[in-house]
Amino acid sequence: MTTMTKPASLAMAAALIAGAALAQEASFSATDANGDGVVTLSEFQAAFPEATAEQFAAADGDGDGALTAAEFATL
Structure with a gap:
């Protein structure tokens, strides 16, 4: 990778990760x-x-019958 494309590639990867989280x-x-x-x-x-x-039960880590955002993210 050239010195110009490496930062652009890293920025694109970061944007994709952020998009998935959103x-x-x-x-x-x-x-x-x-x-x-x-x-x-x-x-x-x-x-x-x-x-x-x-x-649902497999994702419900604390077994309280409800999924938090963190538990939901494991699905």
């Missing part, structure tokens, strides 16, 4: 139907009808 946040916000900051099993299955309770 998309994940938008997806969490859209799934959190009542806006209480967590996603319940019913909200999860309403947004993703093909999803199973087992998938």
Whole structure:
């Protein structure tokens, strides 16, 4: 890589990573139907009808029946 294309490539990679993070946040916000900051099993299955309770439980790290944004990001 030339000295000019390396910084441009790094900037593009950073933009793509940031875009993915923003998309994940938008997806969490859209799934959190009542806006209480967590996603319940019913909200999860309403947004993703093909999803199973087992998938939800696997992501629910603390087992409280609700996914935080961090837990949701593991899906």
